[in-house]
Every structure is written in structure tokens, then in C-alpha cells.
Amino acid sequence: MDRVARRSHVLDCARRVFGHKGYHATSISDIIKEAGIARGTFYLYFDAKRAIFDELLDGFFQRIDGCIQRVDPAKDTVAVMQQLIANVQRILDLLSSDQEMTRIVLHEAEGLDARFDQKLDDFYRRIVGQIEASLGLGVEMGLLRRTGMHLAALSILGAIKELMSRGPSGFENPEARHEAAVEMLRLFWAGLANPDLNRMLP
Amino acid sequence: MDRVARRSHVLDCARRVFGHKGYHATSISDIIKEAGIARGTFYLYFDAKRAIFDELLDGFFQRIDGCIQRVDPAKDTVAVMQQLIANVQRILDLLSSDQEMTRIVLHEAEGLDARFDQKLDDFYRRIVGQIEASLGLGVEMGLLRRTGMHLAALSILGAIKELMSRGPSGFENPEARHEAAVEMLRLFWAGLANPDLNRMLP
Amino acid sequence: MDRVARRSHVLDCARRVFGHKGYHATSISDIIKEAGIARGTFYLYFDAKRAIFDELLDGFFQRIDGCIQRVDPAKDTVAVMQQLIANVQRILDLLSSDQEMTRIVLHEAEGLDARFDQKLDDFYRRIVGQIEASLGLGVEMGLLRRTGMHLAALSILGAIKELMSRGPSGFENPEARHEAAVEMLRLFWAGLANPDLNRMLP
Amino acid sequence: MDRVARRSHVLDCARRVFGHKGYHATSISDIIKEAGIARGTFYLYFDAKRAIFDELLDGFFQRIDGCIQRVDPAKDTVAVMQQLIANVQRILDLLSSDQEMTRIVLHEAEGLDARFDQKLDDFYRRIVGQIEASLGLGVEMGLLRRTGMHLAALSILGAIKELMSRGPSGFENPEARHEAAVEMLRLFWAGLANPDLNRMLP
DNA sequence: AATGAATGAGTCTTCATTCAT
DNA sequence: AATGAATGAAGACTCATTCAT
Numbered sequence: 034m035d036r037v038a039r040r041s042h043v044l045d046c047a048r049r050v051f052g053h054k055g056y057h058a059t060s061i062s063d064i065i066k067e068a069g070i071a072r073g074t075f076y077l078y079f080d081a082k083r084a085i086f087d088e089l090l091d092g093f094f095q096r097i098d099g100c101i102q103r104v105d106p107a108k109d110t111v112a113v114m115q116q117l118i119a120n121v122q123r124i125l126d127l128l129s130s131d132q133e134m135t136r137i138v139l140h141e142a143e144g145l146d147a148r149f150d151q152k153l154d155d156f157y158r159r160i161v162g163q164i165e166a167s168l169g170l171g172v173e174m175g176l177l178r179r180t181g182m183h184l185a186a187l188s189i190l191g192a193i194k195e196l197m198s199r200g201p202s203g204f205e206n207p208e209a210r211h212e213a214a215v216e217m218l219r220l221f222w223a224g225l226a227n228p229d230l231n232r233m234l235p
Numbered sequence: 236m237d238r239v240a241r242r243s244h245v246l247d248c249a250r251r252v253f254g255h256k257g258y259h260a261t262s263i264s265d266i267i268k269e270a271g272i273a274r275g276t277f278y279l280y281f282d283a284k285r286a287i288f289d290e291l292l293d294g295f296f297q298r299i300d301g302c303i304q305r306v307d308p309a310k311d312t313v314a315v316m317q318q319l320i321a322n323v324q325r326i327l328d329l330l331s332s333d334q335e336m337t338r339i340v341l342h343e344a345e346g347l348d349a350r351f352d353q354k355l356d357d358f359y360r361r362i363v364g365q366i367e368a369s370l371g372l373g374v375e376m377g378l379l380r381r382t383g384m385h386l387a388a389l390s391i392l393g394a395i396k397e398l399m400s401r402g403p404s405g406f407e408n409p410e411a412r413h414e415a416a417v418e419m420l421r422l423f424w425a426g427l428a429n430p431d432l433n434r435m436l437p
Numbered sequence: 438m439d440r441v442a443r444r445s446h447v448l449d450c451a452r453r454v455f456g457h458k459g460y461h462a463t464s465i466s467d468i469i470k471e472a473g474i475a476r477g478t479f480y481l482y483f484d485a486k487r488a489i490f491d492e493l494l495d496g497f498f499q500r501i502d503g504c505i506q507r508v509d510p511a512k513d514t515v516a517v518m519q520q521l522i523a524n525v526q527r528i529l530d531l532l533s534s535d536q537e538m539t540r541i542v543l544h545e546a547e548g549l550d551a552r553f554d555q556k557l558d559d560f561y562r563r564i565v566g567q568i569e570a571s572l573g574l575g576v577e578m579g580l581l582r583r584t585g586m587h588l589a590a591l592s593i594l595g596a597i598k599e600l601m602s603r604g605p606s607g608f609e610n611p612e613a614r615h616e617a618a619v620e621m622l623r624l625f626w627a628g629l630a631n632p633d634l635n636r637m638l639p
Numbered sequence: 640m641d642r643v644a645r646r647s648h649v650l651d652c653a654r655r656v657f658g659h660k661g662y663h664a665t666s667i668s669d670i671i672k673e674a675g676i677a678r679g680t681f682y683l684y685f686d687a688k689r690a691i692f693d694e695l696l697d698g699f700f701q702r703i704d705g706c707i708q709r710v711d712p713a714k715d716t717v718a719v720m721q722q723l724i725a726n727v728q729r730i731l732d733l734l735s736s737d738q739e740m741t742r743i744v745l746h747e748a749e750g751l752d753a754r755f756d757q758k759l760d761d762f763y764r765r766i767v768g769q770i771e772a773s774l775g776l777g778v779e780m781g782l783l784r785r786t787g788m789h790l791a792a793l794s795i796l797g798a799i800k801e802l803m804s805r806g807p808s809g810f811e812n813p814e815a816r817h818e819a820a821v822e823m824l825r826l827f828w829a830g831l832a833n834p835d836l837n838r839m840l841p
Numbered sequence: 842a843a844t845g846a847a848t849g850a851g852t853c854t855t856c857a858t859t860c861a862t
Numbered sequence: 863a864a865t866g867a868a869t870g871a872a873g874a875c876t877c878a879t880t881c882a883t
Contacts, residue, residue, distance in 0.1 A: 459750040459751075460750065461663050461750070461751070543749075544749040544750045544756070545749065545750035547745075547746040547747065547749070548661040548662065548663075548746045548747030548748075548749075549661070549663075550664075554746065558805070561804075561805060562805065565801075565805065584822075585822045585825065585826060587807070588798070588802065588806075588819065588822050588823065588826060589826055591798060591801035591802055591805060591806060592794060592795075592797065592798035592801065592802075592823075592826060592827075593794075594797070594801055595794065595796070595797025595798045595799075595800055595801035595802075596790070596793060596794035596797045596798070597797075598797055598800075598801075599793040599794065599796055599797035599800075600790065600793055600794075600797075603760075603763060603764070603767065603793060604790075604793060605789075617790065620786075620787045620790050621790065621794075623787065623830070624787060624790065624791055624794060624827075624830040624831065625794075625826075625830060626830070627829055627830040627831075627832075628825070628826040628827055628828070628829040628830030628831075629826065629829075629830075630829075
């Protein structure tokens, strides 16, 4: 096994163990046992326990960033909606395809270390920024109202996080994820109100 | 200082340190240094590090539970809305008043220990259940549509969590919190769409 | 309760606890809980954990010493034997009547502390000395052979100790103890007797 | 130093320290100081303080078990006696050669822990059983009387124990040990012998 | 490159003893 | 005399990291 292959093998194993036991409960011993390498070998590839965790996080964040695509301001409202739905769905798909990292990010990655927290915070702010940008586009197109967009962006992020944490477990099914993405759009686009009553709002 | 006062003094100090450094990074030494007591004294009041953290968590959860009040199904829609806003605001007020515990629960409390995680999960499920119950009431009153209520409940929880994690920092101001509560209601009740366009939704 | 009564009450309780849990596993907390007194009160009556244990040991040793009575060199061989049997039996009786202390001395009292070990060693040497003196009397009377008396004395002590440690459990019955005393005499007498007198044994 | 050598080096050191200070008074720090290793290294070879003590005990018990050999019921009474003497002497030799473990077992090993006590008790019962079996052989051969064999077995065990605890200190000399073994046989044989055969003793 | 033995700082927890009330 | 809160030294054990082979 060459350097690169071994490196990524160890990363895989670490991800599995971290996802299973959490950061603190995972020891270097766990990782090298899973990877079938010697103690010293681990430090040949990674500087420290923190470093390998860091790297897992970075890779995961990058993949998520890749899911979000700039919305093309087509004239057709439906086409815009579809792009938004597609963005959400790509994220749900990715998270579902890497449940270990999802679990790590949602449940284990906070409160470990000031540097980790900073990185995580940066990531989330970036996500929120991108959501806000998308919403801004909708505003410009006259599709969305002008106020409360920051709160909305936070809510959308929170909704995705809760969905993955505590949502229905049938998410291995891609259609369930599509359905969820559509439902999210429906919720945030149109709200919960009975359509007939919508106009009484202040 | 009598037993009760000292006990709550130690709890306060522990909360401060946990909030600052996180559960794992906090050692008993940190707590007793902050509290100005001897090592043995700590164990006179608390069985273990876990126990004091547990107690902090329990107390906080209880206070949050106390914030949520059953909505009275008044005939007047506005009155219902006001009750919902009041619920959200009470929660925001509490969380703002105890930022250390808020930080602990949001950022540090997961992934510590199977028991803690269970407790936290139970708490969140309870909250989601209460939100769903409130929404169900709205459905029965004909105010809200019938579908997607679970996703909505998760989103509302997620929204509050993100708001406290990453929301505007001006939350020491009670009016800012009131404003946020109103805005949340507006968002979830009516959605983001430009009111004129609402009816084009599928 | 006056000073003296309380003191001996605490001693009793300590004996019970030490006998039950052993010296190291017994904490001051155990003792004061059993005695129903406060922590500080314990130290009003005893200097330290060691001190109360010491005192228990001393009292017990004294009582055992009191069991052993100088053998009167009667002309009648049978009378001598009876005195020896009576000595052994008194010891067995005492040990049976205070099983806690017996257990402590046999199983817990060694290896605690150089001073304790010294005290215990002194006690056992004294016992061995007394047994040797008795045997010496038998030698002088022409009843016993002249050699190997030290080994014999050690064996008799060892026999009693093993009997109490690992012997039949029916020792609550005084007759069983009498029987054992007689049997011990038979065993050691025949081994020690002046060969010419051996055949007079029962 | 390779793994095996280091392991047995640590065992040796631990035996020395335990023998000197007793189980409770010995800390891991004492052992590693004696062995010249780091704290963590100790735990590389042994799971816990209990574990290393356990291992010392087990090894010692095994060696003692190895000393006791089944008596061959030769026709020649003297040959039987010689075998018995040889058994006793092998035990005395072993105990003399490992005075630290002897001290530990006799003075320190009881009252430490329920599991240790059980192990020790099992060991002693096994020994007593083997002595009784030997005596039973003598009974079958018509050499010994039929009664009191359990007390006799306990006495023989007790005798050996006292001999090693409080016996003459000249036991480094193998001849002194031989002499003692012979003397023990003389004492107990005469006590146990079938009265008809008593006079054949030397 | 790979190994795995060695390290030692750091953690939680216990408990005999003291001392202010 | 009695109390019981407070003390802090000491102990067992863990584990990320280093380094000689």
C-alpha cells in the first residue's frame, strides 16, 4: 500500500471510530487497531489526534460546500424553486451518504477545543451566508419579501441540522430526502398558515 | 457560608467554568480553584464530576420546561399568536439570562457520555413534542394546514438553537428578543414568500 | 451516656465493623455510623484509627493471656492432662465467643503496620513461650521426651490457629470444642510423650 | 531488555517491595521506583496493582503445589517416612528460597480483598486436602490410626506456617531444614501412629 | 518506512484528621 | 462535650506522544 492509499485508509478508519465513539472516547489505540497499523506509523502520517480529526472535518466541509450551487436567476419562478430544492437535496444526500461525519459534526465536534469551535463556527457562518445570498436573489427577483432574511437563513440551517439529528430515520431512501427537501421549501416559502388565512397577517 | 449557600456557590462556579472551557477540558481542579474550596470539599457536596454537570443540566432543562405554557385555544387568532410569541420569548429570555448554560447545552453537552446524550435527547424530544402539540392545536382551530408538522416542529427548534448560537449579539436587549420572537412567528406562520405570490405554490 | 460507657460502645462498634470488613476496608465513617456519633466525637475518644484498633487488639490479647493457667505439677498424670485440656479449651471457648476479634487477629491484623506486626509477634512469642513452659514441666516430670519442644510448641499454636481459621464450623457447640481440645492433646501427647509412657494414653 | 526480561524484572521488584512493605503500604510509585521504569510502563505489563499481586501469588502457589508429591505406598515403612520427610523438606526449601513471597503469603495476603482471600483459602484447602490424602494412605496401610485425621492435617499445615513465621532463623542452612522436617515427622507420626506400631520409631 | 516499548503529565477520587462553632 | 464541614496529601490509572531499533 503506498503512502497515499495508506493515509486515506487511516482517515477512513478514524472517521469510522470517531463516528462511533465520539472524539474524546476515541483513543489513538482505537484508530490504529481499526487501521491495523502500529502506533508510530500513525504519527508518521498525522501530527496528532487533533490533526486527523481536523482533516476529516475539513474534507467534510469542503464536500458540503460543493453541494451548494449558486442559484441562476431564471425568469421562471418554478425553475428557481427547483434549484433551491436541488441544493437542499444535495446536502441531505451528502449527509445521508456519510452518516459518520454527519454525526461527528452535529454531536461531537463542538466544545472540543477553541480551534475546532472556530472552524466549525466559520463553516456555519459561511453556510448561513450562502443561504442569505440565495434568499437575497429571491428578494431581488421580487419573489420574496424583504425583511427577516437573516433569521430565515439561520432557521433553514437549524432545520437541516435538526432534520439530520432527530428527523425520521427513513433517510436512506432518496425519495424520502427529496420529499423532505420539497417540504422544507414549502414550509419556508409559504409558511404554515392555512392559505386562506394568510392575508390576515400583519 | 451555610451548606446550602456553599453548594449553590460551587454550582455557580462549576457552571461558569464548564461554560468557559467545556466539560472535558474542565477539571475538578479548575472548579475548586474557581470556588475557592479544597478538593475534598467538592466531593462533600457532589459525588463526581458527572454528578455536578448532571445537576446543572437538569436544573436548566427544568427551567426551560417551565417557560413553555400550554396555548389556550381562544377564538381570537391574534390572541393565539400572542401566546405563541410569548412562549418563544420566554425561552429566548431564559437562554439570554443564562448564557453559560445555553452555551453548554448547545455546544458542549453532546458526545460526552451515553447517559448525558440520552438526557439531552429526551429533552429535545420533549420540546419537539410540545411544539407539535401547539401546532396541532392550530390545525384543529383551522388556522394551520394539516401536513408537514413534524418538520415544522424540528425547524422551529433548530431555529431557536441557531438563533442562540449564531444569532445577532444584541440579545441582552429584551426588545431585540421580542422582535425576534415576533419575526419567528411571522416566518413560520406565513413563510417567506411575497404575499402576492403565495397562491402560486403547488 | 457517660464517657466510659460511650467509649466502650464505640469500641464495640469498631470491633464489629473491623471484624466484618477488615482493617483497611473499614473507614472512620463506617465506625461512627455504626456507633451513631459524629466524626469529631470519635477523635475525642481515640487518637486515630490505628489507636482504636490497637486497643481492641490489646484487650483481646489480655483476655487470651488470662485463659492460660500455669499447670500444677500434680503427681497424677491424668490430672496434668486435664489441666492441659482445660487450657486449650478455655482458649477455644474465648475465641469462639469473640469471633470478630478472632477473625481480625487471624486474618486482618498482619501486614498492616510495623508496630502492629511487632505487637502481634510479641503476643505469639509469649504464647509459644507459655506452651514451651508447660511442655518443659512435662519434661521435668518425666512425662515427655526432652527434644523438639520448640517445634512442638509452634505446632500447637499453629494447630489452634488453623482450627479456628479453617476448622469445622460446629464450634458454637461447647462440646465440639471440648472434643477438639481432647483430640489435640491426644495428637500432641502421643507425639511428645516419653516413649515409655506412651501406652497409658486413652 | 526484552519484553519477557523486563516483565520478570518488574515482577521481581514488586515481590521485593510487597514483601517489605505489605500490599496496602506499597504504591505503584514504590514499585516503579524500585524497577526504574515509568508509571505508564508498569501498566504496559500489568493491568493493575491487584493483577501483579495476583500473578505473584499464583506463581508461588504453583511452585508450592509442585513440591508436594504423591506418596508411593511402598511396603517399606521407612521408605514411606522418607517420602513424607522429603515432601515437607521440599516445601521448607522452597519457602526458604523465597522468603519475600513466604512473608507475603503468611503475613500480608489475608484481608486485602475478597478475591485474594478466596484464592488464599482455596490454596490452603487444597494443601490440607493433600495432607489428608497422604494420611489416608497411611491409614490404609495400617500404619496410622483411623481418627482425628482432619485435625492432624490442619495441625501439620499450621506447624509449617508457624515454623516459617516464628521458627529458628537458621533456616538458610539446608541441614537445619532437613532436621526440622525429620522432627516434624517424628512429632506427628508418633501422635498419629497406630498404637501397635509406635515402638518402631527411631 | 515501520514498529511498539517507553514516557510522564494529568485525572478523578478517597479518607484520616483538624478545627471553628 | 459534641458536632460535622473542611482539608489536602496521596493513590490508582490513562493516554497522547516520542524515540530507539
